Amino acid sequence: MMSRRLTFMKAINEGLEQAMEKDDRVILLGEDIAGGADVKHLEEKNEDAWGGVFGVTKGLMPKFGRERVIDTPISEMGYMGAAVGAAATGLRPVPELMFNDFIGFCFDTILAQGSKMRYMFGGKAKIPMTIRTCHGAGASAAAQHSGSYYGMLGAIPGVKVVVPSNPYDAKGLLLAAIEDDNIVVFSEDKTLYGMKDEVPEEYYTVEIGKAKIKREGTDLTIVAIGKMLYVALEVADRLAKDGVDVEVIDLVTVAPWDEQTVLHSVKKTGRLIVIDEANPHNNTATDIASVVSDKAFDYLDGPVKCVCAPNTPVPFATNLEQLYLPNADRVLKEAAEIIEDLKK
Amino acid sequence: MATEIIMPKLGLTMTEGTVDEWAKQEGNPVKKGEVVCTISSEKLTYDVEAPMDGVLIKILVPAGEDAPCQAPIGYIGEPGEQVDGEKENPKTKPIVAGKEESAWQTMNSEVMDSSEKTSGTRVFITPLARKIAAEKGIDFKEINGTGGNGRITRRDVEAYVPAAKPVAAPRDTVAIGKGLKGMRKTIAQRMMASLHTTAQLTIHRKADITALMTFREEMKVKSGVPLVDGQLSLNTLVTRAVILALKETPSMNAWYKDGTYEEVNEIHIGMAVALDEGLVVPVIKNAANKTLTELGKSLNSVIHDTRQGTLSGDLYTGSTFTITNLGKSGVEYFTPIINSPEIGILGVGTMLKELALAEDNRVIQIQKLPLSLTFDHQIIDGTPAAEFLGKIIYYLEHPYLLVI
Numbered sequence: 001m002m003s004r005r006l007t008f009m010k011a012i013n014e015g016l017e018q019a020m021e022k023d024d025r026v027i028l029l030g031e032d033i034a035g036g037a038d039v040k041h042l043e044e045k046n047e048d049a050w051g052g053v054f055g056v057t058k059g060l061m062p063k064f065g066r067e068r069v070i071d072t073p074i075s076e077m078g079y080m081g082a083a084v085g086a087a088a089t090g091l092r093p094v095p096e097l098m099f100n101d102f103i104g105f106c107f108d109t110i111l112a113q114g115s116k117m118r119y120m121f122g123g124k125a126k127i128p129m130t131i132r133t134c135h136g137a138g139a140s141a142a143a144q145h146s147g148s149y150y151g152m153l154g155a156i157p158g159v160k161v162v163v164p165s166n167p168y169d170a171k172g173l174l175l176a177a178i179e180d181d182n183i184v185v186f187s188e189d190k191t192l193y194g195m196k197d198e199v200p201e202e203y204y205t206v207e208i209g210k211a212k213i214k215r216e217g218t219d220l221t222i223v224a225i226g227k228m229l230y231v232a233l234e235v236a237d238r239l240a241k242d243g244v245d246v247e248v249i250d251l252v253t254v255a256p257w258d259e260q261t262v263l264h265s266v267k268k269t270g271r272l273i274v275i276d277e278a279n280p281h282n283n284t285a286t287d288i289a290s291v292v293s294d295k296a297f298d299y300l301d302g303p304v305k306c307v308c309a310p311n312t313p314v315p316f317a318t319n320l321e322q323l324y325l326p327n328a329d330r331v332l333k334e335a336a337e338i339i340e341d342l343k344k
Numbered sequence: 345m346a347t348e349i350i351m352p353k354l355g356l357t358m359t360e361g362t363v364d365e366w367a368k369q370e371g372n373p374v375k376k377g378e379v380v381c382t383i384s385s386e387k388l389t390y391d392v393e394a395p396m397d398g399v400l401i402k403i404l405v406p407a408g409e410d411a412p413c414q415a416p417i418g419y420i421g422e423p424g425e426q427v428d429g430e431k432e433n434p435k436t437k438p439i440v441a442g443k444e445e446s447a448w449q450t451m452n453s454e455v456m457d458s459s460e461k462t463s464g465t466r467v468f469i470t471p472l473a474r475k476i477a478a479e480k481g482i483d484f485k486e487i488n489g490t491g492g493n494g495r496i497t498r499r500d501v502e503a504y505v506p507a508a509k510p511v512a513a514p515r516d517t518v519a520i521g522k523g524l525k526g527m528r529k530t531i532a533q534r535m536m537a538s539l540h541t542t543a544q545l546t547i548h549r550k551a552d553i554t555a556l557m558t559f560r561e562e563m564k565v566k567s568g569v570p571l572v573d574g575q576l577s578l579n580t581l582v583t584r585a586v587i588l589a590l591k592e593t594p595s596m597n598a599w600y601k602d603g604t605y606e607e608v609n610e611i612h613i614g615m616a617v618a619l620d621e622g623l624v625v626p627v628i629k630n631a632a633n634k635t636l637t638e639l640g641k642s643l644n645s646v647i648h649d650t651r652q653g654t655l656s657g658d659l660y661t662g663s664t665f666t667i668t669n670l671g672k673s674g675v676e677y678f679t680p681i682i683n684s685p686e687i688g689i690l691g692v693g694t695m696l697k698e699l700a701l702a703e704d705n706r707v708i709q710i711q712k713l714p715l716s717l718t719f720d721h722q723i724i725d726g727t728p729a730a731e732f733l734g735k736i737i738y739y740l741e742h743p744y745l746l747v748i
Contacts, residue, residue: 270472270498301472301498302491337492341499 009193011167015174030096034061080106087129097133115158136189146314154255172206211258217247228275243344270301280308302338346421353413355661361385468495543721559743575640585739601685614663691716
């Protein structure tokens with residue numbers, strides 16, 4: 001039975017709930033993730049507690065208590081460091097970084113400590129920690145709340161990064177991330193929170209490191225990350241009218257991304273477009289282009305095209321913000337040289 | 345009624361000419377005898393004159409284009425007159441491709457000038473297409489690329505159908521003389537045509553001309569007639585010897601062209617003359633009917649006119665045998681190329697002084713002339729060709745026969 005539909009946000013909420021039910025070592029930490037700490041009438045299992053800035057964790061504090069759903073001071077370094085320590089000493093913390101743009105405050109705990117401990121201690125310490133954060137432009141949240149930095153985090157050895165594109169994957173990936181004994185960054189696109197889709201009620205996981213072929217095709221491969229999947233699908237729809245058969249891959253995991261699926265597809269079609277909302281340099285798209293050019297050189301029937309955000313912060317003005325985001329028109333224009341001759 | 349201006353036929357072998365320049369434009373008045381255009385053919389340029397008074401009403405063959413001999417290249421008529429029947433340019437018109445260029449193709453051509461691609465300097469091909477082409481054994485340079493930047497893609501390789509090639513690919517005659525102009529181009533084409541259509545063989549032998557040179561001195565002294573310089577030149581004497589030998593060897597005084605072999609009754613001697621622009625071969629017509637001094641005069645006259653550029657057009661073609669002389673350059677033997685459609689050509693080398701034993705065993709000085717005869721083995725075999733060269737030498741060694 002898969003008739004039940006949940007929003008992206010509710011799917012994450014349900015995933016957290018099921019993880020906490022299954023394993024009492026799972027704790028949540030973050031700013032306002034419960035809401036109302038030290039506010040007298042909101043203390044203790046208040047059903048009206050905010051549940052995070054977007055309400056993703058709403059209802060979890062009343063259910064599991066403030067011992068496991070911890071409102072922290074506004075100190076990313078403090079609670080992220082606490083999470084790393086908790087993970088190293090036996091818990092499975094799920095800290096929330098409210099916006100990925102705030103990574104600078106707590107980067108040391110991830111970059112210099114959390115990601116290196118297992119390696120430096122010869123495997124004797126594990127850091128089973130899932131960092132929930134959100135990225136993405138389109139919410140008119142201005143430059144400091146709209147960036148997409150999953151690629152940056154994915155460049156760190158020992159850190160896994162997943163970017164779900166739909167409610168089903170959001171729940172399954174989150175549960176897989178919490179089960180994982182390494183640091184996993186679970187990056188949610190804030191503009192997808194309201195998206196509804198079928199989500200199983202039971203506990204399930206979606207494999208980390210495995211991309212999903214969303215549409216099969218033979219002429220051209222488009223790899224997309226997160227909500228860029230919907231840009232890719234629109235491109236595929238529009239090109240189908242011209243007789244171009246596009247294969248669309250949802251990358252799902254940014255680090256380690258699924259070389260096997262991408263290379264297999266490129267070897268079939270000979271052509272590749274990568275759509276990544278990140279800024280255009282040193283991002284996941286450029287990494288994919290580099291690996292494909294290396295490992296599938298003899299199969300390429302054209303240059304690999306990367307369609308990304310421009311090399312600027314995200315604009316606040318909504319009209320400029322829409323220009324900033326990759327869209328189907330831009331993909332068709334920027335990758336025209338590997339598209340036009342396919343049209344029948 | 346308009347009058348045609350025709351492409352003149354200036355020689356036996358001329359089949360078409362090129363309009364170099366129109367001296368008059370459409371609408372210009374012309375007088376009979378006035379130069380209307382310049383044409384070039386074979387080895388010369390020629391001014392075409394207006395056949396009547398009137399107006400140049402139509403140019404059929406613009407400058408730079410070719411027309412067959414006797415074909416109209418323009419019309420002269422009354423002012424405002426229309427050419428009846430509007431005759432077409434004798435050359436086939438190029439087929440104009442009516443295909444519309446899409447925005448994408450325009451964009452492509454902006455990326456790369458199409459001439460750069462067709463000139464073969466750099467062919468763009470994707471790695472995949474290159475691999476498939478290699479597997480199929482296709483020379484990808486022949487494939488038309490439709491991808492971005494005009495590059496060849498997998499689909500281009502897969503869609504490529506190799507042009508059917510004839511079993512024996514004919515020589516690309518168009519390419520001969522390509523990139524050359526005017527006389528150089530004509531020489532290139534004619535030399536290559538000669539080598540491609542004949543079986544050329546060159547034999548060499550020296551003539552003892554000691555007696556000839558003595559005879560020549562005696563003639564100069566005893567003739568009593570003041571001889572213009574060169575009238576009794578060695579060149580004249582050799583030419584006379586060749587003429588006498590040709591009279592006895594009709595197969596050497598012949599033409600072989602396009603499958604037709606023809607022995608020619610008259611003897612017309614071509615004399616190779618080096619100009620700065622290239623080699624030309626003016627002709628001494630009916631050379632057999634000339635006395636030695638007449639022959640000398642004719643030789644001097646055509647060579648002079650050729651160098652001045654005033655030689656009459658009909659004296660550029662029609663020779664039946666050609667003589668070429670590299671003696672002045674110190675060359676002894678060489679392998680001249682037949683002036684097609686002729687059968688033979690004689691190369692004259694530089695006069696040599698040699699020591700020899702006389703009949704009484706004295707060592708004497710003699711003068712020798714190296715001769716090189718190239719002939720077309722299709723028409724004449726080695727032995728008769730050697731006999732022909734022997735006859736020339738016999739006449740040179742028995743100089744009194746030259747004046748009989």
